[in-house]
Amino acid sequence: MSQTDPQLLDEINRLRSELDDANYRYYVLDEPELTDTDYDRRLRRLEEIEQAHPELVTVDSPTQRVGAAPAEGFAAVEHAVPMLSLDNAFDEDKIVAFAKRLNDLLERSDDDLAFCCEPKLDGLAVSLVYEQGRFVSGATRGDGRTGEGITSNLRTLRSIPLRLRGREFPDLLEVRGEVYMSHSGFEALNARARKEGSKVFANPRNAAAGSLRQLDSRITARRPLEFCAYQLVSREATSLANIDAPHSEQMKWLRSWGFRTSPELAVVKGSAGVLDYCRTLGEKRERLDYDIDGVVLKVDDLRAQRELGFVARAPRWAIAFKFPAQEQATRLNDVEFQVGRTGAITPVARLEPVTVAGVTVANASLHNADEIARLGVMIGDSVVIRRAGDVIPQVVRVVAGERPDDAREIVFPDHCPVCGSAIERIEGGVAIRCPAGLYCAAQRKEALKHFASRRALDIDGLGDKLIDALVERGWVKTPAELFALGAGDLAELPRMGEKSAANLVGALERAKHTTLPRFIYALGIREVGEATASNLARHFGTLQALMEASQEALEAVADIGPIVAAHIHAFFSESHNRQTVTQLLEAGLNWHEEAVDERPQPLAGQSWVLTGTLENLTRDEGKARLQALGAKVAGSVSKKTAAVVAGEAAGSKLARAEELGVEVLDEATFLARLDEWEQG
Numbered sequence: 304m305s306q307t308d309p310q311l312l313d314e315i316n317r318l319r320s321e322l323d324d325a326n327y328r329y330y331v332l333d334e335p336e337l338t339d340t341d342y343d344r345r346l347r348r349l350e351e352i353e354q355a356h357p358e359l360v361t362v363d364s365p366t367q368r369v370g371a372a373p374a375e376g377f378a379a380v381e382h383a384v385p386m387l388s389l390d391n392a393f394d395e396d397k398i399v400a401f402a403k404r405l406n407d408l409l410e411r412s413d414d415d416l417a418f419c420c421e422p423k424l425d426g427l428a429v430s431l432v433y434e435q436g437r438f439v440s441g442a443t444r445g446d447g448r449t450g451e452g453i454t455s456n457l458r459t460l461r462s463i464p465l466r467l468r469g470r471e472f473p474d475l476l477e478v479r480g481e482v483y484m485s486h487s488g489f490e491a492l493n494a495r496a497r498k499e500g501s502k503v504f505a506n507p508r509n510a511a512a513g514s515l516r517q518l519d520s521r522i523t524a525r526r527p528l529e530f531c532a533y534q535l536v537s538r539e540a541t542s543l544a545n546i547d548a549p550h551s552e553q554m555k556w557l558r559s560w561g562f563r564t565s566p567e568l569a570v571v572k573g574s575a576g577v578l579d580y581c582r583t584l585g586e587k588r589e590r591l592d593y594d595i596d597g598v599v600l601k602v603d604d605l606r607a608q609r610e611l612g613f614v615a616r617a618p619r620w621a622i623a624f625k626f627p628a629q630e631q632a633t634r635l636n637d638v639e640f641q642v643g644r645t646g647a648i649t650p651v652a653r654l655e656p657v658t659v660a661g662v663t664v665a666n667a668s669l670h671n672a673d674e675i676a677r678l679g680v681m682i683g684d685s686v687v688i689r690r691a692g693d694v695i696p697q698v699v700r701v702v703a704g705e706r707p708d709d710a711r712e713i714v715f716p717d718h719c720p721v722c723g724s725a726i727e728r729i730e731g732g733v734a735i736r737c738p739a740g741l742y743c744a745a746q747r748k749e750a751l752k753h754f755a756s757r758r759a760l761d762i763d764g765l766g767d768k769l770i771d772a773l774v775e776r777g778w779v780k781t782p783a784e785l786f787a788l789g790a791g792d793l794a795e796l797p798r799m800g801e802k803s804a805a806n807l808v809g810a811l812e813r814a815k816h817t818t819l820p821r822f823i824y825a826l827g828i829r830e831v832g833e834a835t836a837s838n839l840a841r842h843f844g845t846l847q848a849l850m851e852a853s854q855e856a857l858e859a860v861a862d863i864g865p866i867v868a869a870h871i872h873a874f875f876s877e878s879h880n881r882q883t884v885t886q887l888l889e890a891g892l893n894w895h896e897e898a899v900d901e902r903p904q905p906l907a908g909q910s911w912v913l914t915g916t917l918e919n920l921t922r923d924e925g926k927a928r929l930q931a932l933g934a935k936v937a938g939s940v941s942k943k944t945a946a947v948v949a950g951e952a953a954g955s956k957l958a959r960a961e962e963l964g965v966e967v968l969d970e971a972t973f974l975a976r977l978d979e980w981e982q983g
């Protein structure tokens with residue numbers, strides 16, 4: 304036996320220990336550190352060396368094994384038929400070579416073998432066992448021979464039938480498939496986690512694995528997991544005519560028994576058909592609402608499958624064509640703060656451009672300060688970026704051990720990077736925003752659209768497109784400038800004749816005479832809707848008094864809590880906003896300050912309760928109309944309640960009202976009374 308190069312032995316040992324480590328992190332902890340690309344590169348290198356030196360292959364080498372041993376805490380479940388991995392093809396040549404190899408083994412002369420192609424879902428493999436059509440046990444793949452018993456967790460997935468449909472199923476049946484999480488489910492789960500400060504997952508695969516391998520199945524039940532079946536493993540004689548039916552046929556049986564199978568499944572001929580399928584699905588990948596990392600192609604003919612058999616860790620009759628990875632590592636060059644259309648300020652990562660799943664990525668979202676703290680990221684770090692479908696690329700983690708000496712802390716601004724207004728901190732200081740909606744260039748369009756809208760200043764003819772054009776031309780920077788527009792200028796805009804220009808000038812002139820509630824609402828103060836604007840106007844009487852109100856004074860207003868009070872206070876504390884108000888008054892906006900108090904308040908001092916579903920108006924509208932008449936709207940019924948409005952399917956509140964003898968109005972009576980009161 305020849306002497307083996309000690310350096311090569313070193314490399315083998317290092318690769319094996321790195322891969323063992325990566326497997327443990329990936330399959331057991333659901334917290335990989337390597338990107339899949341780095342993992343695959345190491346595995347391929349090890350395979351290469353072992354191929355050249357077969358004498359160095361050991362049974363426990365990562366090239367010979369599947370997954371990782373089951374984690375503690377779960378019952379070990381032995382698989383009757385081992386659950387294997389798949390061989391990979393990273394380029395088209397390898398597909399052609401694969402088809403050729405099979406044709407040689409099967410002694411076929413033409414490249415026209417039928418393959419069943421399916422997306423390779425990026426989740427985790429599970430096995431489900433059915434006895435007499437009932438789901439009796441389910442397990443993860445584990446190390447291929449022994450998996451983790453997770454029956455009660457799997458029972459919570461709605462796409463796993465607990466009883467099979469129809470009758471033509473074997474008495475003992477094993478079905479395999481992938482448990483995964485859709486992009487939308489994943490985004491929703493992470494958004495909730497960010498809000499609650501709980502664990503944020505790096506990608507849908509980790510989220511699916513972490514959710515499924517919970518010791519408490521109530522947690523699994525709340526996670527948006529799906530199951531897609533991809534293999535029938537029958538363990539027993541069956542009443543079905545031909546258990547050797549092609550794989551694609553068996554997928555149809557699974558569907559008839561109530562399983563979901565991939566809608567993309569197709570049977571194609573030869574390597575040309577496969578490559579065609581892979582290219583088409585590759586283009587479609589972007590539009591799917593779930594992660595796929597490639598295409599699995601399986602020989603469709605079961606007898607041929609049996610003839611081909613298996614190698615150490617994978618069947619010989621199937622291969623996975625891998626798409627470009629959705630995660631890549633790159634350098635974080637800088638962090639900039641972007642002001643959104645509605646004033647939310649978000650940190651954006653400026654990256655060393657990197658190709659992720661076929662697209663160059665130079666920016667990624669960092670969400671907020673909490674997310675940055677969670678990631679522990681600094682400028683200069685090497686970070687892993689993930690891009691999937693049309694979701695904005697995300698920074699999912701920092702690559703450990705690669706922080707340069709000159710790495711810098713990410714510092715949040717205290718002034719808006721666009722307009723310089725003092726920043727407002729909301730939601731416990733996690734989110735920040737620029738409160739100068741009508742002043743800030745980043746928010747100009749949205750703020751003006753709101754300002755001109757029907758329930759605000761109601762400027763007839765000033766639609767969204769027109770506002771976009773005015774802002775883009777730089778003609779209108781502040782709302783006051785709207786009132787300086789001349790008919791001559793306006794007539795030059797696209798789709799504006801002289802007549803409509805003159806009409807708009809007239810509408811602007813009319814809009815100057817408004818009411819205080821409309822004016823307050825038009826300012827676009829965060830969380831100040833129409834009802835709150837009316838309450839503020841009624842409470843303070845004048846704009847001046849509102850602008851000078853302290854936080855406590857604001858909290859004393861009906862239905863205003865500390866958060867809304869803080870928004871209002873921050874708004875009027877910002878000098879740019881005060882300047883906007885002054886400019887509007889100078890432009891001629893006016894109202895009768897007393898007008899608000901002149902409205903009748905026949906329900907002053909009364910407490911009302913709305914319950915059930917109303918047909919002709921929303922709860923909020925009902926509430927706003929009652930408040931405008933002076934009533935308070937409460938959430939529970941007591942002896943002091945003046946009346947209860949009971950809509951469709953009213954429950955305990957209606958019962959309580961009846962018990963206390965409180966007056967109950969149905970919707971029709973309520974609407975009729977409202978009309979009467981409002982007309983005075």
Ligand SMILES: NC(=O)c1ccc[n+]([C@@H]2O[C@H](COP(=O)([O-])OP(=O)(O)OC[C@H]3O[C@@H](n4cnc5c(N)ncnc54)[C@H](O)[C@@H]3O)[C@@H](O)[C@H]2O)c1
Binds near residue numbers: 343427
């Ligand atoms: N980043 C890391 O540290 C790390 C560690 C371990 C593994 N990995 C990743 O996992 C891959 C290896 O994982 P693997 O051993 O699970 O094998 P695999 O992902 O290459 O293929 C086998 C698996 O494919 C899945 N699959 C999806 N759709 C299928 C279909 N239609 N038919 C059959 N199977 C289908 C099943 O879960 C099956 O177990 C690596 O290539 C790497 O990308 C990454």
Ligand SMILES: [Zn+2]
Binds near residue numbers: 719721724
């Ligand atoms: Zn700003």
